[in-house]
Amino acid sequence: MARISVIIPVYNDADLLRVCLDALARQTRSADEIVVVDNASTDATAHVARSAGARVVYEPVRGIPSATSAGFDAANGDIFARLDADSVPADDWLERIEAAFAAGPEASAVTGTADFYGGNALSRWFGSSCYLPAYFSAMGMLLGHPPLFGSNFAMRAEAWPMVRNSAHRDRADVHDDLDLSFQFRPDMTVLYDPALRVSISARPFASVGAFARRVRLGVVTVAVNVMRESPIERRRQRAVPQLSAGDTPQPGFG
Structure with missing residues (x-):
């Protein structure tokens, strides 16, 4: 059985992090480790994480790219599962991730x-019917494969060293x-599974400025890029084209 590390970058989101960690505690397939990256928070983020049994990694360079990268660097699992502090995964989230990789050995x-x-x-x-469909459609066309969604994705540990040095980890913009x-x-190969779902906060659409x-x-x-x-x-x-979860691999896929 593959070991799964859950990585959660956090900046001053202790209350939402508590809800996220509670959801992880209810998983039908438990995480083998939870790595919370404290991105120089000034609230109770680190205390909430440790109280839930998570390992806390401190990343002083502000920005989600640097915090996420620090979490991937620190994780020990075979699979890195990524959530945001405001993510609330379904109870079968980790079970579904494990099954997706088992069924798709070609998937990174x-x-x-x-x-x-x-x-x-x-x-x-707007978030569910406009923003996310547009993101997956437009970025999928641009990339040539489904884009990763930061609040809800997982990758094999061996994929990280292959992309680590080219990622813009020190750019907060x-x-x-x-x-x-x-x-x-x-x-x-990137698989897209529409049944792999989490709930996330609608706060990015709370104002024109936040969305802008x-x-x-x-x-x-x-x-x-x-x-x-x-x-x-x-x-x-x-x-x-890249596969969606449940498709049959065809010759030529990596």
């Missing part, structure tokens, strides 16, 4: 989607999940 990563909580009905509808998606090479910041991070992330490699070249190297 598996990513899922989310439902939104909090906010108002409009913000929840990029989306860590999208940036990491750009680092996956043609022989690294997410869009700005996305534009910067695409720009810095497209300067390295054109989308046309990426698509050429990935002439065969």
